[in-house]
Amino acid sequence: MKLIKRQLDGQLETEVEIRYAKMDTEVIKLIERIEQTENFIYGTDNGRQYKIRISDIYYAESVDKKTFIYTKEAVFRTELRLYQLIEMLKAHDFVQVSKFCLINMNVLESIRTLFNSRLEVTLINGEKVNVSRTYLTNINMAFASKEEDSE
């Protein structure tokens, strides 16, 4: 199988084109793999529905029993409850940082303690999110398991 990767200026979305002579099990498996990695979640903003790529999600938060999904620049509302999102995103690089918040590990810039023993993470877009100290072990373990996976 030949793999061709191409970076194009102006390309808005990642496209995968599979050229095959015959639809055999190898091709089917390949399609399944790609479909698994390209997961989406639906969210609404101003009454319009949007398809949000999971890797674009920075964090998800539950406020007054409503769940919000935050990307680099936008905020979407989802009908999913936070525990459903946790279940859906556990296979991806997400970690729960408080009872009400779930963060994409790939967008973390740093974590710090504040003067009154509060904790705060800074995301790569500069946004700051509160962390509960009871979830520190959870974060630590998530990173450790990802490191093990990648080795």
Place this chain on the structure above:
Amino acid sequence: MKIFIKKWLMLFGLVSISVTIIPAIVNSYWEGAIFTFQLLFTLLVICLLQLLTEKISLKIPLLKYLIDLVMTLLVVLSFGWIWKWYVPLYAWMMFAMVIPVYVIGYFLDIVKINKDVKVINQQIKRRREKLDKLRDENIDDC
């Protein structure tokens, strides 16, 4: 060091219980052992209540420490009053005993949090470097 201190204090606790209970059984004299049981029960109640406060998410974490301290003081004062550990005139001694233990515990907690934060920051840094390297490799391939 932390594990050593933990092991040392745990051993001290177990030996204290053992040296109180065994002679009490042998000599059928429970006067001294009763206080140990009272102390053990009081600590069990405090630990159970702290498990409950761990579940509460507060906007101001410092408030959690304050609730824990007040709760511990109330438990010690209540059980102390029931089991006559003190006379009202010397109730302040209960505060003098509880507060230093609590303050030391609080600072040990802060040290542990700071250590965890340091480890997580290192993990974040390593992950970012790995992601950047991966990105660079993909660009080079193109």
